[in-house]
Amino acid sequence: MTQAVLVLNVGSSSIKYQLLALDDAGEGERLATGLVERIGGQDPGKLSHRPAGAEALECTEVFASHAQALDAVLDAFRTAGPDLDEVKPTAVGHRVVHGGSRFTTATVLDDEVVSSLGELNPLAPLHNPPNLTGIEVARAAFPGVPQVAVFDTAFHQTLPPAAYTYAVPREWREEYSVRRYGFHGTSHAYVSRRAARFLARPVEEANVIVLHLGNGASVCAVERGRSVETSMGLTPLEGLVMGTRSGDLDPAVPAYLQRVAGLDADAVDRVLNRSSGLLGLAGSNDLRDVNRDAEAGDEDARLAHAVYCHRIRKYVGAYYAVLGRVDAVVFTAGVGENDARTRALSMQGLEGLGIEVDPVRNASAERGERSVSAPGTRVPVLVIPTDEEIEIARQTLGALGHAA
Ligand code: AMP
Numbered sequence: 001m002t003q004a005v006l007v008l009n010v011g012s013s014s015i016k017y018q019l020l021a022l023d024d025a026g027e028g029e030r031l032a033t034g035l036v037e038r039i040g041g042q043d044p045g046k047l048s049h050r051p052a053g054a055e056a057l058e059c060t061e062v063f064a065s066h067a068q069a070l071d072a073v074l075d076a077f078r079t080a081g082p083d084l085d086e087v088k089p090t091a092v093g094h095r096v097v098h099g100g101s102r103f104t105t106a107t108v109l110d111d112e113v114v115s116s117l118g119e120l121n122p123l124a125p126l127h128n129p130p131n132l133t134g135i136e137v138a139r140a141a142f143p144g145v146p147q148v149a150v151f152d153t154a155f156h157q158t159l160p161p162a163a164y165t166y167a168v169p170r171e172w173r174e175e176y177s178v179r180r181y182g183f184h185g186t187s188h189a190y191v192s193r194r195a196a197r198f199l200a201r202p203v204e205e206a207n208v209i210v211l212h213l214g215n216g217a218s219v220c221a222v223e224r225g226r227s228v229e230t231s232m233g234l235t236p237l238e239g240l241v242m243g244t245r246s247g248d249l250d251p252a253v254p255a256y257l258q259r260v261a262g263l264d265a266d267a268v269d270r271v272l273n274r275s276s277g278l279l280g281l282a283g284s285n286d287l288r289d290v291n292r293d294a295e296a297g298d299e300d301a302r303l304a305h306a307v308y309c310h311r312i313r314k315y316v317g318a319y320y321a322v323l324g325r326v327d328a329v330v331f332t333a334g335v336g337e338n339d340a341r342t343r344a345l346s347m348q349g350l351e352g353l354g355i356e357v358d359p360v361r362n363a364s365a366e367r368g369e370r371s372v373s374a375p376g377t378r379v380p381v382l383v384i385p386t387d388e389e390i391e392i393a394r395q396t397l398g399a400l401g402h403a404a
Contacts, residue, residue, distance in 0.1 A: 003402060004031065004087045005393035006142075009095040010134025012126065013039045015069050018389045019077075019087065022397060028390040031082050036069040045069070049076035056080070066130070067137045074141065091146045092138050093396030095186070095388070097127035097236075099151030100177065106154065106395035109135060109147040117149065123177065124235070148396040155185030158226040163322075166233075180238075182220070182230035184212045187332065190391035191384045192222040195330045198369050198382060207323045209316055212386065213342065214333030215243040215285065219312070221319040229322045231315055237273055240315065241308045243285030246276035248311070278304050287335050287342070305345070312346035320353055326379050329355055331372075332386040343372060347381060354378025 002021045009016040019031040031052055038045035045063040050056045057080040063069040077084050094109070100120045107113055114135060121128050131149075139147055156164075164180040165173070172178040188210050196206035203225040210220045217240040221229040231239025231247075241247045254268040263271075271280075279285040282293065282304035293301035320326050331343055340362045347357045358374040373381040 003090040003397060005091050005093050005396050006084075006089045007093045007095070007389045007392045007396070008134050008138060009389075010066065010130050010137075012130045013037065013041065013045075015039065015066065015073065015134065017073060018393075019082065019084075019089065020389060020393045021087075022390070022393050026390075026394045028387075028393060030389075031087065032077070034073060034076065036063060036073060039063040039066055039069045047072050047076060049073070049080055051081045054081055066133050067140070070134075070137050070141050089142075089145060090402065091148055091396050091400055092142055093392045094131060094135050094138070094147065094149050095152070095392055096131045096135075096149040097152045097183065098124035098181065099149075099153045099157075100181070101157070101179070103149070103151050104154055104157035106148050106150045106399040108399050109139070109149055113149070114139075123181075146400055148399045150186060150392045150395045150399075152183045152185050153181045155189040156180075156182030156220075156227045156230050159228060159230065163229045178234055180230070180233040182218070182227065183232045183236045184216065184218045184220070184230075185227070186388045186391040186395070187212050187386045188218075188220040188222065188227060188230070189395075190388065191330055191332045191386050192220070192225065194369060194384045195328050195382055196225070198371075198384065199328060199380065201327065206327045207325050208328045208330055209319045209323070209326055210330045210332065211312060211316070211336055211346075212333045213240070213312070213331065213335035213339075216245070217242045217247075217333070217335070219315045219319060221322045223323055229319060241281075241304075241311050242277045243287075244274050244277045244279045246272045246280070278308065281307060287339055291339070291341060305342070309342060309346040309348075312342075313348070313350065316347070316350065316355070317353070326353075326355075328380045328382050330382045330384050332384050337383055337385050340372075343381070343383075355381060357381050 002023050004021050007018045015036045018033045020028045021031055022028045034049040036047045044060045047059050057076050098120050117132055168178055191210050192208050193203055195208045196203040208222050212218050216236055218232045220227050237245050239247045257263045257268050278290055282290045282301045284290055290301045290304050294305055335342055343362055344357050347355055356374055356377045357372055362372040369384050371380050371382050
């Protein structure tokens with residue numbers, strides 16, 4: 001049986017959405033995708049609605065609120081299809097960034113859950129409040145349609161205490177919930193499951209290291225289908241070098257900058273999140289620009305890519321030690337799926353661990369799920385395109401007791 005799910009990813013000034021039809025095996029078909037940008041401003045925003053196999057619709061108008069933007073999305077479905085009254089979505093699935101320690105799995109939204117989600121806002125002040133607005137607006141727009149929250153953190157709730165505990169005083173850990181949570185969980189869950197399938201092994205038997213390298217980037221050690229270590233922490237700042245985020249650095253850096261440069265905690269936080277990473281090192285957060293500049297001989301761009309790949313290599317070695325046995329290293333997201341140079345450079349020198357990228361396979365223009373290691377190497381290196389929306393839809397149906 002096929003069931004439709006409307007997946008909503010609501011940001012502070014945007015709504016991304018997809019209408020998906022899922023069969024019993026969890027395979028999905030996109031019925032429509034869309035995006036509303038610049039919500040809440042005085043300038044006109046833009047809505048792009050793309051129904052599968054039909055003409056796209058674009059409109060420009062002022063979207064004063066998320067509620068008004070969602071109304072415009074419903075209008076777009078009425079005008080350009082597919083007709084939601086005919087498709088009758090089984091549920092609405094919401095991407096929620098932070099689920100704290102309480103939400104270990106996708107959760108059906110009722111008044112009590114919505115109010116406890118509000119309590120998590122301090123943990124993710126940029127992301128959770130707009131997610132919550134999206135939930136409130138969608139509950140009003142789709143009365144009677146079950147709504148489910150799917151958390152970026154939930155997949156990592158299987159981390160053992162030794163991996164999620166920071167070595168800080170009890171008061172910080174207990175009063176202020178300071179611990180590692182991890183993010184990109186829907187992507188790591190989806191990709192690790194597909195990787196096991198690609199290897200023709202049951203998920204419960206496969207150990208994989210997933211490298212989600214997009215604008216945000218994180219690595220996850222997945223042991224027998226469960227996340228046991230991941231590089232993002234209390235917030236999505238820790239770990240790998242990202243488009244605009246620094247990733248790991250000495251925790252003393254903010255206090256040092258306060259002393260020597262007079263920057264307060266908020267200013268340092270902003271710089272580390274918004275103007276560091278590839279942007280801080282090479283002047284662009286897009287690796288395509290960095291690659292182009294590096295090829296043209298720009299030393300900053302070369303260093304940026306070397307730092308980026310060095311950090312990945314270091315984590316793969318560490319997570320190899322965490323897992324003990326690794327059945328595959330898997331690349332995914334914008335950089336991981338598309339940039340052969342990053343795959344090659346970040347895996348360089350890991351031959352001793354049985355990890356070796358094959359230059360010809362790696363450079364091939366092939367798309368989709370594939371191996372880029374030489375046949376017969378001990379640890380296959382795979383590329384598995386991520387699909388967070390399918391995973392959100394799958395988990396949404398799962399939370400409602402429907403198999404998918
Ligand atoms: P994502 O967050 O998964 O959408 O990834 C976005 C990022 O992927 C962009 O900012 C680029 O840095 C990177 N990216 C996308 N396509 C390519 C490509 N063909 N080569 C290198 N990097 C790419």
